[in-house]
Amino acid sequence: MKRIGVFLCWCGSNIAATVDIEETMAAARKMPGVVYVDHNKYTCSEIGQAMIREAIAAHRLDRVVIGSCSPRMHENTFRKTVEAAGLNPFYLEIANIREQCSWVHKDKLTATEKAISLIRTAVAKAARSEPLFSTEMSIERRALVIGGGIAGIQAALDIADAGFEVDLVEKEPSIGGRMAQLDKTFPTLDCSACILTPKMVDVAQHGNINLITYSEVEKVEGFVGNFTVTIRNRARSVDMEKCTGCGDCYAKCPSKVDSEFEMGLAKRRAIYTPFPQAVPNKPAIDRANCRYFTSGKCKVCQKVCPAGAIDYEQQDQLVEKKYGAIVVATGFDTHKLDNYGEYAYGKHPDVITSLEFERLVNASGPTGGKILRPSNGQPPKNVAFIQCVGSRDKAKGNPYCAKICCMYTAKHAILLSEKVPGANAFVFYIDVRTPGKDYEEFYNRAYEECGATYIRGNVSKVFPDGDKLVVRSVDALSGALVELVVDMVVLATSVDARADARELAQKLSITTNAYNFFNEAHPKLRPVETQTAGVFLAGACQGPKDIPDTVAQASAAAVKVVSLLNKESLLSNPTVAEVDIKLCSGDMSCLAVCPYGAIAEKFIEERHGREIRKRRVAEVNTALCQGCGACTVACRPGAINLKGFTNEQILAEVDAICL
Amino acid sequence: MMGQSEKLQKIAAEALEQGQVTMVLGWCKKDFWWQAPVAFITDPASAARLVWDPFTVYNPVKYLLDNHHCHEKIGVFVKGCDSRAVNRLLQDRRLEREKVVLFGVPCDGKTDAAKIKAAFPGRKISAVSRVDEKLLVDTDSGTETLPAAGYLLDKCQTCRHPNPVVYDVLAWEKVEPRPGVDDARFVRVAAVEQKELEERYAYWLRQFDRCLRCFACRNVCAACNCRTCIFDQAEPRWIGKASDLADTLNYQIIRAFHVAGRCFECGECERVCPADIPLQELNRKLIKDINEYFGEYEAGLDPNDKPPLGTYRGEDPAGFDES
Numbered sequence: 010m011k012r013i014g015v016f017l018c019w020c021g022s023n024i025a026a027t028v029d030i031e032e033t034m035a036a037a038r039k040m041p042g043v044v045y046v047d048h049n050k051y052t053c054s055e056i057g058q059a060m061i062r063e064a065i066a067a068h069r070l071d072r073v074v075i076g077s078c079s080p081r082m083h084e085n086t087f088r089k090t091v092e093a094a095g096l097n098p099f100y101l102e103i104a105n106i107r108e109q110c111s112w113v114h115k116d117k118l119t120a121t122e123k124a125i126s127l128i129r130t131a132v133a134k135a136a137r138s139e140p141l142f143s144t145e146m147s148i149e150r151r152a153l154v155i156g157g158g159i160a161g162i163q164a165a166l167d168i169a170d171a172g173f174e175v176d177l178v179e180k181e182p183s184i185g186g187r188m189a190q191l192d193k194t195f196p197t198l199d200c201s202a203c204i205l206t207p208k209m210v211d212v213a214q215h216g217n218i219n220l221i222t223y224s225e226v227e228k229v230e231g232f233v234g235n236f237t238v239t240i241r242n243r244a245r246s247v248d249m250e251k252c253t254g255c256g257d258c259y260a261k262c263p264s265k266v267d268s269e270f271e272m273g274l275a276k277r278r279a280i281y282t283p284f285p286q287a288v289p290n291k292p293a294i295d296r297a298n299c300r301y302f303t304s305g306k307c308k309v310c311q312k313v314c315p316a317g318a319i320d321y322e323q324q325d326q327l328v329e330k331k332y333g334a335i336v337v338a339t340g341f342d343t344h345k346l347d348n349y350g351e352y353a354y355g356k357h358p359d360v361i362t363s364l365e366f367e368r369l370v371n372a373s374g375p376t377g378g379k380i381l382r383p384s385n386g387q388p389p390k391n392v393a394f395i396q397c398v399g400s401r402d403k404a405k406g407n408p409y410c411a412k413i414c415c416m417y418t419a420k421h422a423i424l425l426s427e428k429v430p431g432a433n434a435f436v437f438y439i440d441v442r443t444p445g446k447d448y449e450e451f452y453n454r455a456y457e458e459c460g461a462t463y464i465r466g467n468v469s470k471v472f473p474d475g476d477k478l479v480v481r482s483v484d485a486l487s488g489a490l491v492e493l494v495v496d497m498v499v500l501a502t503s504v505d506a507r508a509d510a511r512e513l514a515q516k517l518s519i520t521t522n523a524y525n526f527f528n529e530a531h532p533k534l535r536p537v538e539t540q541t542a543g544v545f546l547a548g549a550c551q552g553p554k555d556i557p558d559t560v561a562q563a564s565a566a567a568v569k570v571v572s573l574l575n576k577e578s579l580l581s582n583p584t585v586a587e588v589d590i591k592l593c594s595g596d597m598s599c600l601a602v603c604p605y606g607a608i609a610e611k612f613i614e615e616r617h618g619r620e621i622r623k624r625r626v627a628e629v630n631t632a633l634c635q636g637c638g639a640c641t642v643a644c645r646p647g648a649i650n651l652k653g654f655t656n657e658q659i660l661a662e663v664d665a666i667c668l
Numbered sequence: 669m670m671g672q673s674e675k676l677q678k679i680a681a682e683a684l685e686q687g688q689v690t691m692v693l694g695w696c697k698k699d700f701w702w703q704a705p706v707a708f709i710t711d712p713a714s715a716a717r718l719v720w721d722p723f724t725v726y727n728p729v730k731y732l733l734d735n736h737h738c739h740e741k742i743g744v745f746v747k748g749c750d751s752r753a754v755n756r757l758l759q760d761r762r763l764e765r766e767k768v769v770l771f772g773v774p775c776d777g778k779t780d781a782a783k784i785k786a787a788f789p790g791r792k793i794s795a796v797s798r799v800d801e802k803l804l805v806d807t808d809s810g811t812e813t814l815p816a817a818g819y820l821l822d823k824c825q826t827c828r829h830p831n832p833v834v835y836d837v838l839a840w841e842k843v844e845p846r847p848g849v850d851d852a853r854f855v856r857v858a859a860v861e862q863k864e865l866e867e868r869y870a871y872w873l874r875q876f877d878r879c880l881r882c883f884a885c886r887n888v889c890a891a892c893n894c895r896t897c898i899f900d901q902a903e904p905r906w907i908g909k910a911s912d913l914a915d916t917l918n919y920q921i922i923r924a925f926h927v928a929g930r931c932f933e934c935g936e937c938e939r940v941c942p943a944d945i946p947l948q949e950l951n952r953k954l955i956k957d958i959n960e961y962f963g964e965y966e967a968g969l970d971p972n973d974k975p976p977l978g979t980y981r982g983e984d985p986a987g988f989d990e991s
Binding site: 591592593594595596597598601602604617620622625643645646647655656657660 | 761905978
């Protein structure tokens with residue numbers, strides 16, 4: 010028989026005011042295996058913990074049940090307490106008589122009855138607890154950052170500055186991401202490139218950062234401290250060692266295609282660097298549009314390259330590397346406007362998206378920084394800005410707020426007034442949301458100093474009228490119908506998760522929300538961790554974010570990576586799943602439901618009379634297993650058990666409640 | 669023209685003679701006219717024991733679990749329902765496809781011996797045979813003719829896949845599913861669903877109160893193929909051993925949920941139940957719910973499909989309906 014000690018906590022009046030401690034103690038004394046019962050006003054205090062340690066020694070207790078707050082609060086505290094008294098820390102069981110009892114009941118009688126039931130349940134479980142032990146695992150002290158936008162750049166720099174080697178993987182030929190496309194940044198109107206490019210150069214020059222551009226993550230295996238990642242280095246067709254970045258090749262390349270960086274407002278060549286300040290400033294050949302790769306003839310770039318760097322024979326390379334931690338910083342896509350035919354986007358050249366407007370304002374953009382109507386190259390006199398295009402739209406867009414549009418639209422209105430003197434900005438909005446340091450002031454500046462007119466209303470239709478555009482809406486504040494004749498319409502397009510976010514989430518064994526943004530481990534208290542240990546999030550891939558928030562999150566993720574890589578070794582979580590191979594049928598339904606890729610099949614050999622037979626069984630990788638228990642539910646013969654929450658323990662708890 | 673039994677005998681004898689297989693599972697006649705138990709044929713000469721008659725309802729496939737280790741390759745005669753049991757075992761990784769040769773037997777429905785007996789009260793029946801859609805019943809006072817459709821097993825009246833869904837050889841031409849089977853599929857489920865909550869609970873209590881916990885439903889089920897069933901484990905004690913309705917309910921609910929999304933509607937559980945518990949209503953209710961919540965899914969048609977209850981999709985409904 011086990012010798013169980015039960016300790017009840019008053020939690021001041023939190024528990025004691027609603028639960029009759031005396032009566033609960035009396036009931037606990039009669040529970041099977043209980044040899045000692047005590048109580049304390051604050052069990053988590055040093056006095057309370059000392060009481061437990063002394064009772065363990067004095068009464069030779071071998072299991073401890075504490076009736077207190079949620080185990081999420083003090084389970085670790087009390088595990089250390091019982092460990093200090095010489096017991097295995099997993100001999101501790103907590104009955105939550107605060108959050109699940111005293112806080113949710115008013116009536117003392119029922120609360121006491123429930124507290125007794127919860128204690129009885131914990132006693133039944135504790136009587137069946139087994140000692141559990143952590144094992145030590147080594148750490149590969151290198152980090153991988155996926156995505157070379159401002160989030161990935163910041164995270165990589167911070168990790169590298171802390172002395173750890175970082176591989177920064179970017180799928181485009183250059184790092185820089187979305188921020189490189191922006192003109193000015195709110196609320197200070199800094200030039201985006203001016204503050205970004207020094208960081209890009211830092212990345213390129215940092216001794217600890219290994220820049221891997223034009224590449225994608227193909228496969229992720231392993232677990233925290235020991236990830237094995239396969240990276241696909243796409244064939245650039247340019248020898249990075251030989252190329253000097255002189256640019257002769259793209260000056261002469263005969264095929265022109267829409268530039269992704271310029272949002273299709275300008276052309277680039279088939280051999281190209283996305284923008285002038287690209288890092289690395291070495292081109293790549295876009296094989297789908299290259300004349301040589303599509304027709305077999307051309308090779309102009311090879312002829313003009315003074316360094317002999319053009320290599321048409323290059324193949325994609327799969328490189329396998331090991332990492333201790335991974336930061337995901339893959340950014341966002343802008344919302345597709347297929348559902349918004351009423352705004353005439355794609356039908357009329359003067360209806361553009363906000364990101365296209367950024368390029369129009371930018372000095373290195375298609376118009377050299379002049380705001381000109383795409384239709385006739387003339388400066389616009391009146392510009393309508395439509396907010397929430399694809400945002401806060403349950404019917405056909407994203408139900409969420411994209412967070413950045415109010416601020417960048419205010420910025421666009423200010424930039425318009427500066428670049429085109431006398432031009433009028435009309436902003437159609439649902440609400441203007443400006444929480445953030447100096448944000449409200451910035452928005453005020455847009456309409457107070459720069460004369461932007463804010464009209465509250467949903468635009469119902471944009472249609473051409475001669476060489477102008479008519480914007481039809483309702484002014485929701487006056488109820489009047491508004492019809493404005495403008496020269497240009499700018500749509501504040503919503504922020505979507507990357508189209509391939511789910512695919513990447515699967516590779517990383519992390520989860521996404523309904524809109525494919527990666528899920529953080531806890532929305533408040535673990536904002537940069539994921540449910541998969543060792544994988545961290547930075548920037549808009551976790552949810553729409555502006556640059557200050559993105560940089561802050563990237564640095565936060567870097568700190569998490571650094572504190573992980575700083576450890577000598579990792580302690581494994583001992584509450585993991587375990588397979589009883591004699592019961593296992595090998596149907597692998599556990600494997601299908603495991604969110605962490607922690608289950609694999611293996612073959613065992615068994616004797617049957619004189620014969621040796623091979624049989625498939627499941628095997629748990631204890632380093633990958635997070636102890637979620639999904640497999641134990643999927644397993645019909647009950648062959649897979651979660652240590653610390655075994656089937657035996659759960660059934661004993663059910664019996665303790667019901668019988 | 670060669671009789672159907674002879675066709676099966678020929679297929680089995682040839683497969684054994686050519687060494688294609690070392691054992692054939694089919695059906696034979698034993699003590700009673702109303703039974704055609706599974707036969708285990710290992711030499712070509714014994715293939716003559718094989719029959720195809722109105723009572724070859726038994727599913728030989730589950731016997732593969734006990735025998736596939738001892739044979740290089742086993743030949744199995746499979747009706748539509750039996751073939752889906754093969755897919756069940758393949759998907760559950762309890763069998764490898766290359767270990768079996770499947771002799772497909774298109775099936776026009778098996779006869780319910782109880783219905784025949786009821787048709788001739790007090791008369792002694794010695795044999796029943798089937799010619800197309802007619803049953804010939806040999807009784808002590810002469811041979812009677814009955815329409816086969818009226819004397820089918822209940823489960824065969826709602827059979828959507830009378831032809832094997834997987835096979836290597838087909839014994840004869842495929843048959844058409846009976847008209848109206850799709851409409852009949854959920855009729856009984858709908859009837860139970862219409863009952864009020866209290867009444868429905870009382871209904872199921874009344875049904876399960878008769879359960880002997882003989883485990884025949886489990887033993888006959890090809891989806892119940894665990895090496896060691898949880899109900900056979902002593903520790904932890906998933907259900908109490910005493911005759912208690914709570915434990916019986918526990919057994920029945922766990923059984924139903926263990927086959928949820930995996931049941932291929934052969935209806936054997938209900939047929940073998942000595943207490944006549946309408947288990948198909950429970951199984952089909954789960955199938956109906958799965959169809960409604962996760963999209964149409966039929967188990968046992970493709971061993972490589974993604975079973976809705978074994979896979980996660982982002983758009984899966986997450987709600988919990990308390991009705």
